[in-house]
Amino acid sequence: MTLVDGPTRVSAAAGSLAETCGALVRDRGAxxxxxxxxxxxxxxxxxxxxxxxxxxxxxxxxxxxQVDPARPVYPSVTRAVPAxxxxxxxVKDLLGVEPEGHPDPRxxxxxxxxxxxxxxLRKDFDASRPVxxxxxxxxxxxxxxxxxxxxxxxxxxxxxxxxxxxxxxxxVGEVVLQLEARLFYAHRGIEKAAEGQSVDRVxxxxxxxxxxxxxxxxxxxxxAVESLAEATPSPRALLVRSILLELERLYNHIGDLxxxxxxxxxxxxxxxxxxxxxxxxxxxxxxxxxxxLFGVACPGGVRRDLDADAQRRIGDVLAxxxxxxxxxxxxxxxxxxxxERLTGTGILDHEIADEFGAVGGAARAxxxxxxxxxxxxxxxxxxxxxxxxxxxxxxxxxxxxxRSDEAFASFRLVRGxxxxxxxxxxxALVAPVGPLAPDRWSLGMTESPRGExxxxxxxxxxGEITRYRVRSASxxxxxxxxAVTGNLLPDFPLINKSFELCYACLDR
Numbered sequence: 001m002t003l004v005d006g007p008t009r010v011s012a013a014a015g016s017l018a019e020t021c022g023a024l025v026r027d028r029g030a031x032x033x034x035x036x037x038x039x040x041x042x043x044x045x046x047x048x049x050x051x052x053x054x055x056x057x058x059x060x061x062x063x064x065x066q067v068d069p070a071r072p073v074y075p076s077v078t079r080a081v082p083a084x085x086x087x088x089x090x091v092k093d094l095l096g097v098e099p100e101g102h103p104d105p106r107x108x109x110x111x112x113x114x115x116x117x118x119x120x121l122r123k124d125f126d127a128s129r130p131v132x133x134x135x136x137x138x139x140x141x142x143x144x145x146x147x148x149x150x151x152x153x154x155x156x157x158x159x160x161x162x163x164x165x166x167x168x169x170x171x172v173g174e175v176v177l178q179l180e181a182r183l184f185y186a187h188r189g190i191e192k193a194a195e196g197q198s199v200d201r202v203x204x205x206x207x208x209x210x211x212x213x214x215x216x217x218x219x220x221x222x223x224a225v226e227s228l229a230e231a232t233p234s235p236r237a238l239l240v241r242s243i244l245l246e247l248e249r250l251y252n253h254i255g256d257l258x259x260x261x262x263x264x265x266x267x268x269x270x271x272x273x274x275x276x277x278x279x280x281x282x283x284x285x286x287x288x289x290x291x292x293l294f295g296v297a298c299p300g301g302v303r304r305d306l307d308a309d310a311q312r313r314i315g316d317v318l319a320x321x322x323x324x325x326x327x328x329x330x331x332x333x334x335x336x337x338x339x340e341r342l343t344g345t346g347i348l349d350h351e352i353a354d355e356f357g358a359v360g361g362a363a364r365a366x367x368x369x370x371x372x373x374x375x376x377x378x379x380x381x382x383x384x385x386x387x388x389x390x391x392x393x394x395x396x397x398x399x400x401x402x403r404s405d406e407a408f409a410s411f412r413l414v415r416g417x418x419x420x421x422x423x424x425x426x427x428a429l430v431a432p433v434g435p436l437a438p439d440r441w442s443l444g445m446t447e448s449p450r451g452e453x454x455x456x457x458x459x460x461x462x463g464e465i466t467r468y469r470v471r472s473a474s475x476x477x478x479x480x481x482x483a484v485t486g487n488l489l490p491d492f493p494l495i496n497k498s499f500e501l502c503y504a505c506l507d508r
Contacts, residue, residue: 007052007060007443014049014065014074021051021063022080029056031370032357034443034454035087036469037095039123041069043439043461047097050456051077051084052443058375060443067097076102083357086478094121094191109184109507112136120192127192144170144178152489156185163503167492174488179481186507194468199225199299199433202468206455209470210505211292212255215248216448217455217472217505218297223378223444224457225299228436234427235380237301242380243314243417244284244302245446246410248293250318251280252449253403253410254325256500257332260400263494264341272328276321283317286310301430311418322411329404342397346495348483349394356482360451360473361406362499364390365398372447380417394483396498436463448473450501474506 012020024030030053038048047067054060067074076099078085088099089108096119099105107114113133119125144151149172156164164185170178190209194202206221207214219241226233233241258273281291287310288296296302306314332338348358353366363370372378373386389405391398441458451473458467476499484495 007062009062009064012063012065014067017049017051017063017065018075018077018080021053021077021084024053024061024063025081030054030061031354032081032083032087033060033445033452034456034469034471035084035091036456036458036467037091037097037121038458038467039095039121040066042123047072047095049074049091049097050441051081052454052456054375072097073100074098075100078102082355085356086475093119095119096122109187111182111184120189123195125192127189148172149177154492156182165503169484169489169492171489174490176484176487176489176492179484179492181477181481183477183503184507186504188504188508190508191468191470194465196464196466199436199465202465203298205468206470207294209472209508210474210502212252213248213448213450213453213472213502213505215245215293215297216446216453217470219245219379220444220446220453220455221457221468222297222299223446224442224455225433225436225444227442227444228440228457228459228463229299229433230437231300231431231433233301233431234429236305236421236424236427237429237431238380239417239421239424240302240304240306240429241297243306243414243421244288244293244296245379246414246417247280247284247288247314249449250321250407250410250414251277251284252500253407254280254321256403256449256497257329257400259497259500260342260396260494261332261338263497264338266332266335266338269328269332269335269338272331276325276328279317279321283314287314298430300433301428303429305429306421308422311421314414315418318411318414322408325404325407332400339397341491341494342400342498343395345396345491346483346487346498347394348479350392352479352482353394356479358451358476358479360448360476361399361402362476362479363451364388365402366394367392370452372445372452376445378446380420385416386413396494399498436465438463441467450474451476470505470508472502472505472508474501474503477501477506 033052033054036050040048045066046069049065051063091097093107093110113136152169154167156166166182168180169176190205207218209217255277258270261269284293285291348366350367353363353368359370369388369390371388373381374388436459438461444455446453453473454471456469460466
């Protein structure tokens, strides 16, 4: 999505943010898409707060306020808009702007060994200097008490090759009463590293947020750049983008089913799904030059074309994989012990998914029809080409079936896009991208395999990049504890894998 005109922008006093945002949600059915905090002191302003909402029509509305740097405090929006709860905690950690009255004032991004009063997204923070860490006490869980209640810590270092995350379970016996997820161990400071950098350098960072969604990240960033530079990729480049994005979705969705089998120790399912995923990744390498689709998208278009041979190869491989995937799925559905583990396990209630801003398959499995391809079509997509796949059970099985149904939809979508590409006239793969417009901001959005993936790009007085805001679909980590509570502790790996979230693109 390239938003040339951008969202409708509404200025508000910092003290009225909660009322203004709450009224937009209550009266117009808006949902919070992303919230961004900025340090604009060098430009004679304060700390900027930008709450971007989507209306049911798809229109975007940005509620914006400036916070006095002499007293960086504002009334929290979270009680009026629960989806703001992580965003506001991030802004508190990284910019030192306090959401007064927030129901959970603890740190989120910064861990307890980080020095107090040091906020890494402030412009006067020197990222080149090492930060001394301080020992800190290990605080107990706050929500569960009583006879027989115990705490079970898991991680942050896990068995196997997996990213770090620390999970603390409170419960009685094997029943989980509370889960506290401590993340951001892989925080790399990518947003800080982007400040003042060239467009190409930030593209390099964008692609490396997450290996398995690298193309989704690169395209979302490229769209934000194209908006600021008023660059329009050719229809051919947009078709190539869309086809490769669906290939990325396919190898992720099928691989996620294999990972779900691993969570239930169904080894044959792991191997069979892994073979199908491997064939799709080999296809990506063959037609685009990289198994994970690195180096394909760029501002202005794409770096590689899909010629007649590549198109034919994609069609042949997908036809074969789709047939084998049908048999694979049928076998999983007929394995009663596997289905018994999935059914009724890890239910994410519709109200929680909706109010806390869940996206992607996790939201759609709980009856929340959010799919950026349908509401905000981008690249070669048009309204009506994608219909959100929705289920209402909200359990692990529903999240599995959302992926399988979406995989079949992607097989069909790619066939249609290939037909369009065959009929498309030759065109430049990369449109010229001039300087970025000064003192503006833009938004790019894609529907990654894990859900809605948002970028906000802001420029300074000379058109330099001053803020690169990343909100990946792995923000769904915020709702995982709700799905775990009330389940058995041994089912956590299964529930966790059913969300299939990435630590790195959340942590940034």
